[in-house]
Amino acid sequence: MSKWETTIDELIALFRDAMCALVPVAERAHMIWKQPTAYDDWDHICEALYRSIVIGSIEHADGLGHFMPVADYDRRTSTYEANSYIGNASLDGEAAFVCFETERLPFDRCLFAVLDRRLNVIGERRTATAETQFVFFVARAICRTTGLSKN
Numbered sequence: 094m095s096k097w098e099t100t101i102d103e104l105i106a107l108f109r110d111a112m113c114a115l116v117p118v119a120e121r122a123h124m125i126w127k128q129p130t131a132y133d134d135w136d137h138i139c140e141a142l143y144r145s146i147v148i149g150s151i152e153h154a155d156g157l158g159h160f161m162p163v164a165d166y167d168r169r170t171s172t173y174e175a176n177s178y179i180g181n182a183s184l185d186g187e188a189a190f191v192c193f194e195t196e197r198l199p200f201d202r203c204l205f206a207v208l209d210r211r212l213n214v215i216g217e218r219r220t221a222t223a224e225t226q227f228v229f230f231v232a233r234a235i236c237r238t239t240g241l242s243k244n
Contacts, residue, residue, distance in 0.1 A: 167192040
């Protein structure tokens with residue numbers, strides 16, 4: 094099997110595309126998918142997609158070495174001290190990706206947990222999905238590789 098080279102940004106884009114593709118199915122099933130009233134079933138679908146597309150790819154990537162577990166999708170917590178996390182490159186490690194939100198189009202906004210130096214959550218920040226570059230943070234060090242390889 095050949096190696097797949099990708100980026101964190103691309104993994105998150107694939108995850109978002111998968112959720113967008115499932116919106117019509119959720120609507121046909123009368124499943125509410127928009128936050129804050131999304132059904133638990135929709136949340137379970139999103140968690141499975143994120144774990145399969147994003148977390149699984151990171152965990153099996155070559156060259157990352159040992160790192161703390163990656164925070165789950167839409168995980169609301171008071172601290173990230175025991176987790177690696179997806180962040181926004183422009184926020185320089187000061188925020189952890191929590192989930193997508195819908196303002197006008199499906200999943201057009203990102204919710205980030207704002208972090209202090211000890212990785213405790215001290216607030217929230219929203220950014221437009223189109224203006225966000227996603228990166229992977231291990232402890233306090235950013236993984237600045239141009240890509241990931243996965244067998």
